Amino acid sequence: MTERPPDPSKPRREQILDSASRLFSERGYHATSMRDLAGELGMQGGSLYAHISGKEELLIEIVNQASRQFDGALFSLRDTPLPADQKLREAMRRHIQVVADNMESATVFFHEWKHLSPGAYARVTGWRDSIDAFYRELMVQGMKEGVFRADLDPKMSAYLVLSAVNWAYTWYRPGGALSSRDVADSFADMLLSGLRNPI
Amino acid sequence: MTERPPDPSKPRREQILDSASRLFSERGYHATSMRDLAGELGMQGGSLYAHISGKEELLIEIVNQASRQFDGALFSLRDTPLPADQKLREAMRRHIQVVADNMESATVFFHEWKHLSPGAYARVTGWRDSIDAFYRELMVQGMKEGVFRADLDPKMSAYLVLSAVNWAYTWYRPGGALSSRDVADSFADMLLSGLRNPI
DNA sequence: CCTACCGATCGGTAGG
DNA sequence: CCTACCGATCGGTAGG
Numbered sequence: 001m002t003e004r005p006p007d008p009s010k011p012r013r014e015q016i017l018d019s020a021s022r023l024f025s026e027r028g029y030h031a032t033s034m035r036d037l038a039g040e041l042g043m044q045g046g047s048l049y050a051h052i053s054g055k056e057e058l059l060i061e062i063v064n065q066a067s068r069q070f071d072g073a074l075f076s077l078r079d080t081p082l083p084a085d086q087k088l089r090e091a092m093r094r095h096i097q098v099v100a101d102n103m104e105s106a107t108v109f110f111h112e113w114k115h116l117s118p119g120a121y122a123r124v125t126g127w128r129d130s131i132d133a134f135y136r137e138l139m140v141q142g143m144k145e146g147v148f149r150a151d152l153d154p155k156m157s158a159y160l161v162l163s164a165v166n167w168a169y170t171w172y173r174p175g176g177a178l179s180s181r182d183v184a185d186s187f188a189d190m191l192l193s194g195l196r197n198p199i
Numbered sequence: 200m201t202e203r204p205p206d207p208s209k210p211r212r213e214q215i216l217d218s219a220s221r222l223f224s225e226r227g228y229h230a231t232s233m234r235d236l237a238g239e240l241g242m243q244g245g246s247l248y249a250h251i252s253g254k255e256e257l258l259i260e261i262v263n264q265a266s267r268q269f270d271g272a273l274f275s276l277r278d279t280p281l282p283a284d285q286k287l288r289e290a291m292r293r294h295i296q297v298v299a300d301n302m303e304s305a306t307v308f309f310h311e312w313k314h315l316s317p318g319a320y321a322r323v324t325g326w327r328d329s330i331d332a333f334y335r336e337l338m339v340q341g342m343k344e345g346v347f348r349a350d351l352d353p354k355m356s357a358y359l360v361l362s363a364v365n366w367a368y369t370w371y372r373p374g375g376a377l378s379s380r381d382v383a384d385s386f387a388d389m390l391l392s393g394l395r396n397p398i
Numbered sequence: 399c400c401t402a403c404c405g406a407t408c409g410g411t412a413g414g
Numbered sequence: 415c416c417t418a419c420c421g422a423t424c425g426g427t428a429g430g
Contacts, residue, residue: 027313027314028227028228028229028313030227030230031228031229031314088394114225115226115227115230139394146396146398148394148395149392149393149395149397150396153385156382156385156389159366159370160386160390163362163363163365163366164362164363166362166366167362170309170365183355186352186355187355187359190351190355190356190390190393191359191389191390191394192393192394192395193348194394195287195338195341195347195351195390196346196391196392196393197345198348
């Protein structure tokens with residue numbers, strides 16, 4: 001699809017990971033051959049193995065990088081003394097920013113993690129659970145504070161928020177009219193206040 | 200993952216499509232070999248080609264079936280004389296029901312449509328645009344009626360609704376405690392009224 | 399629907 | 415980082 005030469009200021013290994021993110025996100029992990037990847041970098045297929053141990057290492061690295069980005073963005077918020085509605089807005093801003101700034105690895109993360117071998121697979125499901133837990137606890141906090149409706153189901157409201165922030169990887173276009181913050185604030189406004197006219 | 204023998208009451212071709220939906224959704228299109236698929240049906244790899252013309256035909260068929268299900272569920276609502284909030288709730292019920300009743304083909308639809316060849320690819324993007332348009336028009340209708348807030352952005356509110364109903368393919372478990380209608384009503388309640396405590 | 403096979407391509411390695 | 419190669423597997427076909 002998009003031509004994009006490797007960034008010459010980066011170490012070879014990072015160039016490989018960048019190209020792999022792009023190809024895996026566009027074509028999928030299994031539909032990308034090591035020769036395709038090498039071709040992007042002006043190498044022969046076998047030469048890649050001077051820098052990496054194998055194809056799956058690339059997938060693991062991309063998925064782990066994405067996980068760490070989400071972790072880093074969200075978990076520092078856990079103990080921040082903000083009212084739950086403001087904390088939710090801030091979490092959504094950060095979450096969508098990670099997606100928007102890493103569209104390719106986010107796409108790989110959401111689509112290809114099932115192809116990981118058992119160890120890496122288990123780490124991803126554990127990570128997913130911890131993100132779920134973060135949003136559920138946030139909902140519970142808000143209900144206790146009286147900021148959120150008392151009749152909410154924390155599980156369902158967390159799913160709703162996660163749907164909004166995660167699904168962005170399918171439609172958001174970096175460099176377009178909307179910044180990731182615009183998107184997050186728009187979604188947060190609608191989620192907090194509702195679509196229905198209160199009048 | 201899950202063992203599941205073919206349904207002997209169905210024609211062979213439908214058995215093949217059922218097994219393909221399951222394997223493509225679990226392992227991905229490119230990671231599923233025709234021999235894997237044949238093995239599920241107790242056949243040899245080459246025998247599949249007595250029933251189908253090729254691997255891509257299976258993907259096209261699965262994706263088209265999913266598209267038709269969404270179309271059939273939603274477009275009859277277009278000219279139904281319901282207030283926009285009720286229409287939105289009903290659209291979400293139907294949309295999530297299609298996802299819930301077709302988890303496997305919905306997963307294939309969302310993950311593998313990029314691997315279609317140009318003709319089928321273009322049909323899918325066209326279909327996606329028409330679903331987007333459906334929800335945007337619904338939002339505009341509701342704003343005109345005064346049922347929805349006047350300051351909404353139809354595009355963003357349509358994305359928010361689509362996020363909720365589509366993302367369900369990643370977490371919903373048919374046969375669990377929640378029916379697809381429970382999910383849709385819970386999401387519709389939260390989206391219409393908001394998470395924030397109005398008191 | 400099976401057997402036997404086709405050319406192409408896969409991920410990865412040896413040796414330089 | 416290249417050349418040359420490995421065994422394995424791919425989607426698909428011919429002939430029965």
